[in-house]
Amino acid sequence: MDRLAAARADAEDPLRHLRGTFSLPAGVIYLDGNSLGALQPAVAERLRAVIDREWGHGLIRSWNDAGWVELPRRVATRLAPLLGATPAELAVTDSTSANLFKALAAAHRLRPERRILLTDDANFPTDVYVAHGLAELTGDLEVRVVPTFEVADHLDERVAALTLTHVDYRTGRRHDAASLTAAAHEVGALAVWDLSHSVGALDVALDAWRADLAVGCTYKYCNGGPGAPGFLYVAERWHDQASTPVRGWFGHARPFAFDVGYEPAAGAERFLDGSPPILSMAALETALEVFADVEVAALDARAAELTGLFIRLVDERIGAQVEIVTPRVAAERGAHVSLRHEDAGALTQALIARGVIGDHRPPDLVRFGFAPLYTTRVEVVDAVEQLADLLASGAWDHDEFRVERTVT
């Protein structure tokens, strides 16, 4: 596909109007929405109102008058369709790490006789740290990390929970969540999914998958802003039994009665704990508006098309200079594509210097995310051209691009 054909296809795309709701900086092709989603002017405006009017003027009254108390529930209502869940199955709160801790602890209590937390070596490292942290605290769990392609072979009746990240943060490989959930259930284990690299970009269907628990973040494809709140899903069938070890007044049935006795709120809301971060919650509520008329299947299809176009163009224009480590079958990948190159760090920085923002995942991957809400086909074409030109020129191979960066 050449640039003209790409522009024509962009102009006919049913989601084309959504790009205009984002404010992307001029001169930049932003292919890192899978790390930090872009800002929408409506979000900036909402935040100004929260800061100046609600906090500054309303002060404590805004918990009632501006509806701050209801924010976690309202955000859950907007997030639910992106996850194939009901609002009562969602708590929007805390970091993804803290939520995973709570979810695994809940799974442990739902399967108290079982001793194994099973995960794979493609999981995000934090998720494995969290599992080990829980195991060390309870003293009666073992974390088993197995090769990602063999995970189903390790499911047996000793496994309390299978905990996986839906899309590999490095390779972009997507697990078949419905099948693996079914396989876990066959041996009586629970399935706990991390959807950080999926929600807002892919066809996530927690209820249809029969998932038990799930977590994820909202600062990637949901565009909630840097460090936006995480979420925790509990399937309705567990609402009577699921408990959280990290309790707080916002997860109480009557938070403002200040009862000394703990009585969990109904549904997933019991997984809330302390006072919600109002600025981030308000930003997220507004950021999710753009999804109101979008089906997750349409996002998934556009992600498949953008990633597919990128892969095809890399094959054509760059070929063997890089290795495409992301699956070529669309259903087996998420919304990002990673290229292996021995000097990936310098290559990433050189691309950023040219205005093409991806990121580096050590040791040897350059990663490109394709946000279905705002990335265009023309940007994909231009990004590949920049990469091809850079590789052909050798211009990335300079000390200026070998900087110590903590992120990217």
Place this chain on the structure above:
Amino acid sequence: MDRLAAARADAEDPLRHLRGTFSLPAGVIYLDGNSLGALQPAVAERLRAVIDREWGHGLIRSWNDAGWVELPRRVATRLAPLLGATPAELAVTDSTSANLFKALAAAHRLRPERRILLTDDANFPTDVYVAHGLAELTGDLEVRVVPTFEVADHLDERVAALTLTHVDYRTGRRHDAASLTAAAHEVGALAVWDLSHSVGALDVALDAWRADLAVGCTYKYCNGGPGAPGFLYVAERWHDQASTPVRGWFGHARPFAFDVGYEPAAGAERFLDGSPPILSMAALETALEVFADVEVAALDARAAELTGLFIRLVDERIGAQVEIVTPRVAAERGAHVSLRHEDAGALTQALIARGVIGDHRPPDLVRFGFAPLYTTRVEVVDAVEQLADLLASGAWDHDEFRVERTVT
């Protein structure tokens, strides 16, 4: 003290210039800074820069270029003097509830042979929920809740940790933290303090008290904004041994190496977990600037004076119509004063309608907070006049003030 004398004293107060750094709404006497601290224009300006420039324009690059990665450490550096701690002893992260969970779990692992978490019946209910949540998860702990005046009598060699809130959120009674910490240490127990109602208003001296662990929030007297991040303190002598069950990449020694193996960061920083909430962290960093040249002893002295003035004026002008439940000895109280009245809810709402904002703590308390950074003596005088007038007129005794409010 009459209004003129109050105005004269305000004009001579060494902290008088600080009031001007806050934007308080006209026509309001804000005596609820102990629930939600006021906005500073500098904070609003900082947030605009973070939203528009750093997120909107800088996007993912701002983790490096705008120093987002360093925010937890920078905020810890500003918060440390308010706590009598070193920056390395502080992690600014998560909700107070989640931090208390991590602190109690750490205490449990530092005292593995002991079975009791001791607390008092004056503690904030959430703190008791958290202790029970940990006990249920580990299965080998008992939470003992004893009358607040008898807490020292229940310390013995079975106690793993004494966990108390420094200032009672209802009565305003302040524990003698140094003595109780010493008493806990005498029997080999650890002392874990919740400083939510103290930090930024009182003379907190964690290192001097020899406290072991502590937590607190920053949205009250620290003015970080609604739902601002909490903090967790770990005394330096525990840095080699203290561990957190809730792990995440920001608490790793090398977060961006994406090691599958967990290696905790040095000091309290290991108690960070997921990506920090950047908007809230930036707001807090700027909000703390106002404390740069203020000694905690000066804050404590001003809190003592303001609360003392309020108590004296209530005695004089209102007398037996209300009961002052807050201690009359300054060293035994925090920065808020609570009055008992059988119709406290309606009284609170009627006061708010007159522009005097305190809050209601069920069943029968009206609570007034005196933020030493911005509450003035004139406001104290005016608030008591309003309250006296209201009580004398009976104007609070109306259905319009008997509203169902979730907060306040």
